[in-house]
Amino acid sequence: MKQIRNFCIIAHIDHGKSTLADRLLEHTKTIGERDMMNQVLDDMDLEREKGITIKSHAIQMQYLHNGTTYIFNLIDTPGHVDFSYEVSRALAACEGALLLVDATQGIQAQTISNLYLAIDNDLEIIPIINKIDMDGAKIPEVQDQIIDLIGCKEDEILLASGKTGIGIEAILEAIVKRIPAPTGNTEAPLQALMFDSVFNSFRGIIAYFRVFNGTLKKGDKIKFVATGEEYFADEVGVLKLGMQPVNEISAGNVGYIITGIKNAKEVKVGDTITLASNPGEMIKGFEEVKPMVFAGIFPVVTEDFEELRDSMDKLQLNDASLTYELETSQALGFGFRCGFLGLLHMEIIQERLEREFNQTVITTVPNVSFHAYTTRGEKIIVNNPAQMPELTKLDRIEEPYIRAQIISLPEYIGNIMTLCLGKRGILLNQSYLTTTRVELIFEMPLTEIVFDFYDKLKSQTRGYASFDYTPIDYRESDIVKMDILLNSEKVDALSALIHRSRAQDFGRKLCEKLKELLPRQQFQIAIQAAIGAKVIARENISAMRKDVTAKCYGGDISRKRKLLEKQKEGKKRMRQIGNVEVPQEAFLAVLKLD
Template identity: 55%
Template sequence: MRSTDTIRNFCIIAHVDHGKTTLSDRLLELTSTVELRNMKEQLLDSMDLERERGITIKSHPVSMIYQKDKEDYLFNLIDTPGHVDFSYEVSRSLAACEGALLLIDAAQGIEAQTVANAHLAVAQGLEVIPVINKVDLPSAEPERIMEQLEDVLAIPAEEAILASAKSGIGLPEIIRAVIDRVPSPRWLDEKGTRALVFDCIYDAFKGVICYVRVFSGELKQGSSISFMGSDVKTQIKEVGRFSPHMVAEDSLSGGKVGYIVTGIRDVADVKLGDTVTRMDDMAGEMLPGYKEVRPMVFSGIYPLDTSDYEKLKASVAKLRLNDAAFVYQSESSAALGFGFRCGFLGLLHMEIIQERLRREYDLDIISTYPSVIYRLRKTDGTEMEIDNPVFFPDASEIEWIEEPMIKATVHTPNDSIGDMLALISEKRGICQQTETIDTSRVMITARLPLNEILVDFNDRLKSLTHGYGSMDYEPDGYEQSDLVRMEILVNGEPIEAFSSIVHRQKAETRGRALCGKLKDLLPKQLFKVAIQAAVNGKFVARETLSAMRKDVTAKCYGGDISRKRKLLEKQKEGKKRMKQIGSVSIPQEAFVQVLRSSQD
């Protein structure tokens, strides 16, 4: 049995696109874990979407054996996502390690997620090894990055390793630092068997497969186990390690990272961050840091063709099995038919899920305007949470309403600071602090409503900073706000699908924009149609769709003008009668166009 002194559990953390997956590839090559003929770029990114976008969406563990001084070292590496939406997944991966390689791009420097991930690692008590990557780029400035390391993260510059994951520069130094600086596995002597579930996937044949880090005790095939957080009990069907594909083994002992096949059929029974313990060697308490993953952004997903509803139902169920952070429940809309109300960790998570539905399950879908969870208290004292404008009560029944807030950290070049502060102010945010990182970059800390950053904030941030800005955010409680439900009426009839919850100050602007879009998209009727935006029964915006006009005087050749006037009066009366009894049916294409354009 391998001595635990030669086991090193570490992960790679960084901002998006700073070279985490490329470094993983080089380490796999250096340790000969994967034969060169089977090697390909982004080996640990198994999803087409990950390879295309160059981002990691799921954590990928791999076990490698490296020989130094005739001694075999077991490296358990976890490649983590870099985007803010997956920060809970990153924190679980960090909890499974003793050390972290903090990758920093030598050209771009310290970004928002670099700071957030470094703080997460320090909070978990990990040994952080800074690696300045891409030093072979012509635009690389390693000296400037070393200064940033000391100023922003308070990490001594001499600890940094200069490397290039693409060309292999600095790899021996990284391996040496992992062996020398990362401690051997902790908590081995604790009583009872304890293993942390840091990820899970669903297999059609094997059921739920949990990715685990064993802290104390041993997990074997046939062991009866219990999940301490959800109190679910089951038996282990198979245990093994990642190399990088799953390889079955007899057991997983303390300090090791691997997988267990549980036979559980519902991923909802397994929670990320939960602790697994053996029934015949029960642990007294769970491993620290477990919390429920709560969605922050909600959106309705509907099939474009209503006959695809059953297919969509099966598809979201399968996605839920592979992504425990994605939640959904069925709902119906008068305009769009049957669909699902879905909850996501953030906008990128929402985008990824929708893209996977389109690609992996071949579905044409339309999503409604994203919204967040609002809390309100009614005048009768009852409190409720709302994520859908349809359930918004009448204004006279509301005592107060609160919206979720976020604390955002924005990294921006010096010359864009004025534009960024204007954008934060426009989005109802308050700038709390500005901090100079170096001669060319500034870090802004601001508090904003989550609802305001949902659609175009990131796009505008990138355009204002010419692509050099970055943002990280975390939830920051709730705050009372003057929010109202805005309805869109067509010919006096409210259209439920276009209702939204907005701040009172922004109701008029958003109402005008929606009415203008509808005016362009709705087919003309034989009578004038009023398109109005209303808040609490008061109209804040209006557009008029002109009537299709038939020239009733065309058959009059000459003659008295009174004949023409008589015909026009008769037409006017007819249109008046028609308007009283006529109804405007809105084609589904118009709904689809409005919902699509409101998200662009």
Template identity: 70%
Template sequence: MDLERERGITIKSHAIQMEYKHKGEEYVLNLVDTPGHVDFSYEVSRSIAACEGALLVVDAAQSIQAQTISNLYLALEHDLEIIPILNKVDLPSAKPEEVTDNIVDLLGCTPESIIRASGKTGVGVENILTAIIEKVPPPRGNLKAPLQALIFDSVYNPFRGVETYFRVVNGKINKGDKIKFYSTGKDYYADEVGTLKLKKQKKDSINTGDVGYLITGIKDAREVKVGDTITLSDNPTSKPIQGFEHVKPMVFAGIYPVDTEDYEELRASMEKLQLNDASLVFTPESSAALGFGFRCGFLGMLHLEIIQERLEREFDMTVITTVPNVSYHAYEKKSSDKVIKVNNPSDLPDPTKLDRVEEPYIKASIITKSGYIGAVMTLCIEKRGEITNQIYLTSDRVELTFDMPLSEIVFDFYDRLKTVSRGYASFDYTPLEMRVSKLVKVDILINSNSVDALSALVHTDNAYNIGKKMCEKLKELIPRQQFDIPIQAAIGTKIISRETIKALRKDVTAKCYGGDISRKRKLLEKQKKGKKRMRQVGNVEIPQQAFMAVLKLND
């Protein structure tokens, strides 16, 4: 993916099959490369569900990162065989001895069991492949049992329909078999099956323990669900494969087409993208300011950026993204035990009926150099974080644990963390629970009209500050008109901040040279009335960058 090369990160997991000769015997290895960033943890969980072992690759120059630890725990929960690898040992800045000690402390293994390798020079690659064959158990399963295959990924091919990637747990699948998807109950014919090499290789059958692809000519992206079980129509399995977790979106934002006529095209693009990225969740919604669009759930801010980029690059869809927010729980006074899920600020009940609002909290784990502890703590406390633990991993590396509201890390937390730690901090988080919080809805009014796409739910202590900054930012971005445009931030009916974009004015008194002042006053009064009338009927166009500017309030 071009996007992966530009940003230097892995976004999509990729499966591949290779043959390897060891001690005169031929082995078939099915490998999956997964992303490491916390925003793509769903890709990791899907891959782990389909695997028997995992390679824990640690950079010899950067040591253990926060996301490495969380992905390791995920693999240990699924009882995978862990093979520790020290990568990039050829770099001049590598610290192999120090990082080896860190891995030993983390895993409890022996220093000898850690394989030293370099993808660049090829050192240690054969040792890794030998370790996979000797340590990772072969797939378990019964070839005679009814077919059970786990779908772990899929892509959309405009010529052939949906290509489904699966791993056979029991039984086997042959070309031409009549198959059934367990969750939808629909039957299809296996037009083509094969294995995933560098290029797809057609096969007549895929047996137990193998990974392959399936083409059935499905054109509707909604019929294929990641985590579903494939079985045979004539001899179906009695139960689907268990243990596949559902995605939990963390951040919500509205995605709207720039032109309302492109709504159906945007829906089709989102469905095709969802095939390839199952962690994207979306439902239709409408906005008074932007028309018809979708309320989308993402795993984090990087995930949101990547989805927006992919929609523009892969599907030529120019979209407007609204202010991201998280999912809150609201309770009304008359029924204090009934939960109202608030994914959009406009869903929040009237303040007079509101009993309390709960917001999601996370357990944030930050690993940094000991010299940056003060700066990192200051940032986390500013974001309403409470420190719960501090552990020195080595003499100069420390792990800080905070309980923080998820809404505070949505905007600019990750960028600011990298800035205060000069790039040395790594960050990872896990959801905790919902906690009661003092939240208010800040509305933005432009020319006395509320713009629902710019509304935000914020903590009472930050409301004035955020309202003021938003008004100032919008004043810079909205172009001047022929009339004055007031920009106001309001909580309910109370205006907390105001900025005015001054009108473009024509000098109507230019033709009055000399003469009585009353002539000039008359012309200015006439112009004033015209501007007032204009303001009542005038529409203000809000540029796309105004919706995203809210994310960069501290710039």
């Protein structure tokens, strides 16, 4: 066990974690030249296209140092704020972390929040400045920032370049010397933390785990503590570039187990694996995920609902931060109300459903979770506009607030202030980290962040601002339910919960957008946005005129008039019974409102 090192790489998005992992794998000869490609651990098409890491990836390397072979278990983590739950799971399985900072960008918001996560888990931190070979590298400045942040000495900071491989040997030596070996007792009852799982259509569910105490052998009868289910270990092994079966995995090591489970409900990430004959206790300190954004996901064709349910089960195995429950809508039929960690997470889930499971889905307006209190004093958690109690029974509504941390250049302070105060934010603190970097801390309602805040922040600061947030509490607010009516019929999938001061503006924009997108019918369509019984915005789509007088040539005008009168009567009747088809673009339009 003294020769094992478990560590992960943490950093802000795009600071070069996956590239550094490539160099470590290359240097330790874990991966042959034929298999080598950029970001080798990012094995999803989506990750390669977008250039971001979505999943944490575990891999084992061997490193020879002073005649001793060390086993390194590396977990490469995502950098985007929406995938911080992946990072927290990776940290739970490690003893040390490489903290990567881009020499051209310096410390950014996610660097700090990931660092605090690592410190909370008592990990040994090795600070590394990456991309030192680039033209814009500001090495002395970034060193000062790291010393201020962590309080380390200058000679403890390693300089490296993931692209060219400078400083890789020094990093590998530092991992051996500075990261502590795992502690644990191989003779004690088995305790293994399951930190990830994936579904394989041939072999069932493959669970990745880290053993804290005891030994897991092939053929053992194991038990999942949280669900209480028992299985046989058909195969255990370690994670090289592929899966490599071994006979046993003992305390301190990371591996995978295949038990032939096919049902996704029986496996829970964060569960403890132990032996059925001599059970150990549950491992503490693994947090449940708290979704931030809720949206409905519905199949385009109602018959595909069962398939969608299976796909969601399998996807949840691989992405434990996705939560969902059943929901029905008058407009869209059966579907799911899903909880996501943010809008990027929502977009990725939608893409993965389409690519990996062939499911085309309609997504409704995203919203956050509110607390509604009735006049009787009952508390209702509202994740969906349909759950909102009637106005007559409603006492007050509370909405979630977050603490937002924005780090940027001083020249953009004005733009950031305007943006955040316009989003009902309250400035708490403004401090200069260095002469060229300022940190602003705001308290803001989460509702305002959900839609387009991150995009606007990037455009207002030319991409120089980094953003991170943590939820704080719920506060009373004037939230109303805005309905969209088409010919006086409510379309429940387009309802939204919104602050009263925003409702009119949002309603007007939405009506205008729907007017562009809905196809014209042979009768007039009225599009209205209403709060309760009060209409706050309206647009009309005028009727298409069918030329009923085409067959009348010549003759008296009264014949034409008679036909037109007849058509008018028909149109009245048509409007009473006419129903409006809403195309899928209309549901997506709400997300892209400016």
